[in-house]
Amino acid sequence: MEIFQENVNGVEIFIVKGSLDSNTSPEFESRIYASLENGQKRLVLNLEDLEYISSAGIRVMLKTTKDLKHMDGNIVLCSLQDYVKEVFDIAGLDGYLCIEKNLDEALLKI
Amino acid sequence: MGVIRVKVMRKVKMSITLKNRLADLDKIKAVVSKLSGTIDCTRRKLKEIDLILEELFANVVHHGFKDNREHDIDISLSCDDDILEIRMEDDGEPFDITASPAPDTRCALDKRGIGGLGIHFVKHFIDDCKYYREKNKNIIVLKKNMAEKPHKKNDSK
Numbered sequence: 593m594e595i596f597q598e599n600v601n602g603v604e605i606f607i608v609k610g611s612l613d614s615n616t617s618p619e620f621e622s623r624i625y626a627s628l629e630n631g632q633k634r635l636v637l638n639l640e641d642l643e644y645i646s647s648a649g650i651r652v653m654l655k656t657t658k659d660l661k662h663m664d665g666n667i668v669l670c671s672l673q674d675y676v677k678e679v680f681d682i683a684g685l686d687g688y689l690c691i692e693k694n695l696d697e698a699l700l701k702i
Numbered sequence: 703m704g705v706i707r708v709k710v711m712r713k714v715k716m717s718i719t720l721k722n723r724l725a726d727l728d729k730i731k732a733v734v735s736k737l738s739g740t741i742d743c744t745r746r747k748l749k750e751i752d753l754i755l756e757e758l759f760a761n762v763v764h765h766g767f768k769d770n771r772e773h774d775i776d777i778s779l780s781c782d783d784d785i786l787e788i789r790m791e792d793d794g795e796p797f798d799i800t801a802s803p804a805p806d807t808r809c810a811l812d813k814r815g816i817g818g819l820g821i822h823f824v825k826h827f828i829d830d831c832k833y834y835r836e837k838n839k840n841i842i843v844l845k846k847n848m849a850e851k852p853h854k855k856n857d858s859k
Contacts, residue, residue: 614760615727644749646756647820654816661811675749682826683819684807 604632609641612649621652633665640671670698717778750827757820766794784849
């Protein structure tokens with residue numbers, strides 16, 4: 593897994609590449625929470641190059657979404673590959689999360 | 703004239719013994735990678751197999767043992783034509799995967815728990831699931847059809 597971060601007009605964009613599994617998700621979680629502790633409350637996850645996700649990665653997304661809701665923040669995901677999208681659908685996360693087709697749409701929604 | 707695709711599907715059998723530590727997940731990834739060079743299937747199917755094995759393994763590592771000792775978890779994969787059989791054995795606490803309830807994926811976000819998703823994923827991506835408890839061991843036998851289905855499985859509940 594590789595994570596790249598950039599801040600565009602107060603929106604923290606995470607580009608997550610590779611695999612979010614039981615071994616890599618803790619690092620993903622700590623990167624997200626380091627950002628929240630720095631005061632970032634508007635997050636966009638660009639998942640264009642995320643090839644694989646398991647329940648460990650889904651848990652981090654669910655927890656982040658809940659915590660941001662309580663902080664009056666927001667999270668938008670974009671550019672999901674078919675497999676990742678199906679895993680989100682099976683988990684029922686499509687009902688809780690704002691998922692956009694591409695980064696431009698995500699930046700409009702955040 | 704249509705293109706005739708010659709399918710090379712041999713009988714394949716692989717097995718690995720893992721310890722109850724998450725670091726051994728790498729061994730699962732290595733086996734799935736080896737499988738990709740042996741059987742004829744799509745990358746998508748391989749991701750599904752990867753997910754099934756990770757969730758089964760992570761579940762037993764997280765919840766299977768009350769002591770702090772090292773335990774063996776045996777996983778074997780065998781493929782005969784289009785059917786992949788996954789068998790996992792562990793000497794952990796009894797856990798009947800077939801009786802495990804599905805999480806409520808449609809409740810309000812605040813009430814939404816974060817448990818039970820892994821097994822929910824496993825059940826979604828397999829076609830047959832059997833559980834036995836023998837000689838203080840959990841034995842799970844799963845079957846997955848590796849042929850591409852003409853229609854997407856519609857089971858998002």
